[in-house]
Amino acid sequence: MLEEYCDYLESYLDGGFVQGKAAEIQRHQLEQLLKKRLDALGRRSYTLECKLAAAQLALAEYDRAEATLDALTARWPQRETPWLLHLRMAAALRDGAAIQKTMHDIEEKEVYLSAKGRETLRFWQGKNA
Secondary structure (H helix, E strand, O other): OHHHHHHHHHHHHHOOOOOHHHHHHHHHHHHHHHHHHHHHHOOOOHHHHHHHHHHHHHOOOHHHHHHHHHHHHHHOOOOHHHHHHHHHHHHHOOOHHHHHHHHHHHHHOOOOOOHHHHHHHHHHHOOOO
16 A cells, blocks of 8 residues: 555656645655665665655755665665766755766666666767767
């Protein structure tokens, strides 16, 4: 039941059906639900933790998002989503040094990037063509 409600809430927010303060309240609810799902699971979950980090970023809860992303990149250093979320956070904070460091880390750790991930990285490297 928790999983279905969490999925519903996530799609509801992603669909843009709610905005403003109501969206913020629902995003806080989603963050709490994702934490409950992780606790109930009793183990690490790459997918749920990525969703949690994305929810934290949407709430501009950068300290919590950074902690979640640091744990993800430590546990799964070659998976793309946490690194792309790190880039999104650095951009939201307008932190050029963090953007550069994240791009360096992606290359150094030989992170596998999908076509979309490579496109995102090329954008931040200024290689749009």
